[in-house]
Amino acid sequence: MSxxxxxxxxxxxxxxxxxxxxxxxxxxMLLSNRTAEKAARLAAELDCAAGTNLEIAESCKFIFLGVKxxxxxxxxDELKAPFSARQDRFILVSMAAGxxxxxxxxxLGLPCPVVRIMPNLPVALGKGVVLxxxxxxxxxxxxxxxxxxxxxxxxxxRMPEDKLDAGSAVxxxxxxxxxLFLDALANGGxxxxxxxxxxxxxxAQTMIGTAEMTLASGKHPGQLQSEVxxxxxxxxxxxxxxxxxxxxxxxxxxxxxxxxxxxELAEK
Ligand SMILES: NC(=O)c1ccc[n+]([C@@H]2O[C@H](COP(=O)([O-])OP(=O)(O)OC[C@H]3O[C@@H](n4cnc5c(N)ncnc54)[C@H](OP(=O)(O)O)[C@@H]3O)[C@@H](O)[C@H]2O)c1
Numbered sequence: 479m480s481x482x483x484x485x486x487x488x489x490x491x492x493x494x495x496x497x498x499x500x501x502x503x504x505x506x507m508l509l510s511n512r513t514a515e516k517a518a519r520l521a522a523e524l525d526c527a528a529g530t531n532l533e534i535a536e537s538c539k540f541i542f543l544g545v546k547x548x549x550x551x552x553x554x555d556e557l558k559a560p561f562s563a564r565q566d567r568f569i570l571v572s573m574a575a576g577x578x579x580x581x582x583x584x585x586l587g588l589p590c591p592v593v594r595i596m597p598n599l600p601v602a603l604g605k606g607v608v609l610x611x612x613x614x615x616x617x618x619x620x621x622x623x624x625x626x627x628x629x630x631x632x633x634x635x636r637m638p639e640d641k642l643d644a645g646s647a648v649x650x651x652x653x654x655x656x657x658l659f660l661d662a663l664a665n666g667g668x669x670x671x672x673x674x675x676x677x678x679x680x681x682a683q684t685m686i687g688t689a690e691m692t693l694a695s696g697k698h699p700g701q702l703q704s705e706v707x708x709x710x711x712x713x714x715x716x717x718x719x720x721x722x723x724x725x726x727x728x729x730x731x732x733x734x735x736x737x738x739x740x741x742e743l744a745e746k
Contacts, residue, residue, distance in 0.1 A: 480566060482508040484627055485538025487531050487553065489517045492573055493544025495602035497524060502604070502630035510534050512545075535560035540569050540624055547574040547743075554586045561588055569620055571595055575646060576744040579613045579639055591615040593624060594639060596646040598653055601631035607649040608632070611639040643744070647737035655732050660685060 483505040486493050501524040508527045511517035521528035535557045545553050570592045572582050579592050593612045600606040608631050612621055625634050637645055660681050667677030707714040
């Protein structure tokens with residue numbers, strides 16, 4: 479019987495953001511990190527426990543691996559002995575970009591159930607996305623329990639593993655693309671005489687409202703766009719400028735480039 483429901487090894491940017499979300503679910507949590515003070519600080523903030531990798535390996539039901547992909551083999555090697563000694567069932571949850579389920583199982587060399595997740599950073603605010611791909615040994619009940627603990631993160635979406643890298647190129651890398659667009663919109667405002675903070679606040683709130691409108695209306699973005707553009711008006715003049723600069727193709731290329739880079743890294 480596990481002492482803690484969730485254990486997070488590696489409380490960096492992503493592991494820390496997920497811990498912040500999962501804490502709101504009321505799940506019991508144990509955190510560890512190479513620089514131990516980082517996990518201790520976060521645990522104090524979230525009112526949960528901090529410990530060592532070994533304690534997590536011995537006592538948690540869902541064990542999140544939050545280290546960089548290149549550090550994963552060494553971590554799995556460290557965890558192999560405590561995992562082998564366990565008598566109860568536990569599930570590994572890897573967030574490592576581009577590392578397939580098969581590679582994790584092969585590197586670990588144990589028949590552990592593994593779930594791959596692909597979160598994005600807005601999970602810390604409950605406005606994120608977590609893509610979820612379990613291997614076929616994870617039960618529906620276990621998946622439901624994991625999803626209950628991650629629900630405060632935002633949108634949870636299950637998908638087959640062969641679609642995960644494509645999904646991640648949109649929602650995992652997407653925040654960086656959106657930041658770029660936000661900064662550009664704000665600087666457009668600055669060019670027209672607005673102070674940057676004011677222009678950025680307008681751009682960011684407009685992005686939030688537009689995204690929420692798209693989801694709430696269920697309409698195609700092209701239709702919503704045409705509803706904003708009056709004939710011969712100001713907005714269509716701006717849309718034409720964006721189209722002239724190939725912004726639509728640039729956004730598609732950004733996702734494709736991120737996807738291709740993920741595939742390249744996975745082949746190494
Ligand atoms: N950032 C994103 O937007 C994002 C999105 C999707 C997926 N991911 C995935 O999330 C994972 C973490 O990325 P990140 O951006 O959060 O990196 P990060 O900020 O560098 O965090 C990694 C954390 O792991 C800790 N760590 C390293 N080796 C460890 C070990 N052996 N035992 C315990 N803790 C250890 C580090 O500790 P120190 O404090 O000592 O450095 C650091 O806090 C990666 O696999 C990445 O692919 C990230």
